[in-house]
Amino acid sequence: MIRNGEFYMIHEMRRRGMSITQIAEELGRDRKTIRKWLEKREPEKYRRTEQPPSKLDPFKEYVQQRMEEGCVNARVILEEIRARGYTGGITVLRLFMQPLRPVVRSKATVRFETEPGYQAQVDWGQFSVQWLEGGLTP
Known part of the structure; x- marks a missing residue:
């Protein structure tokens, strides 16, 4: 057009x-x-096309209710609404849920610094070292 x-x-x-x-x-x-x-003598008028109903429409109220209860995991909600007859995919569900998700205001962990020599961290993993002389040491 x-x-x-x-x-x-x-x-x-x-x-x-x-x-x-x-x-x-x-x-x-x-x-x-x-x-x-x-x-043509004048431009065509804009005609908005109507969106066909979504497979998720009958389940939107249930999804909103579950999100208000604290469940924001799309996979969990997908399994629940599939048990109720939903035949659509997870992408449509995630797109619907995205603007309804709560905004995360703070990080899960808080970083803090200490003076040098005050704190130590240890990785308890195992590894081997091969010396130049050929011996393998644990």
Whole structure:
């Protein structure tokens, strides 16, 4: 669909004597499209297409209720609504849940620093070292 501005521009270019091919090349449109729009006296009105009902629509109230109760895990809610007859996927559910999720205000852990030599950390993992002489030491 050509926007109103383009519609009037096409008609103005034609009024100035440009050919349909020249207008099409200038605007990067097909000649048939330009010809079709030149035949019209005014631009088409915008028509909003109606969205088909979502598979999630019957379950949205239940999802909101579960989120208010504190369950924000999409997989858990997906299993619950599938047991109630939902046949859609998890992506639609996650997109619905995203704006309803609570905002995390603080980090889960708080970092703190100590003076040098005051605190030590140890990794209890095991590893082996091979010395240049060829002996393997634990």
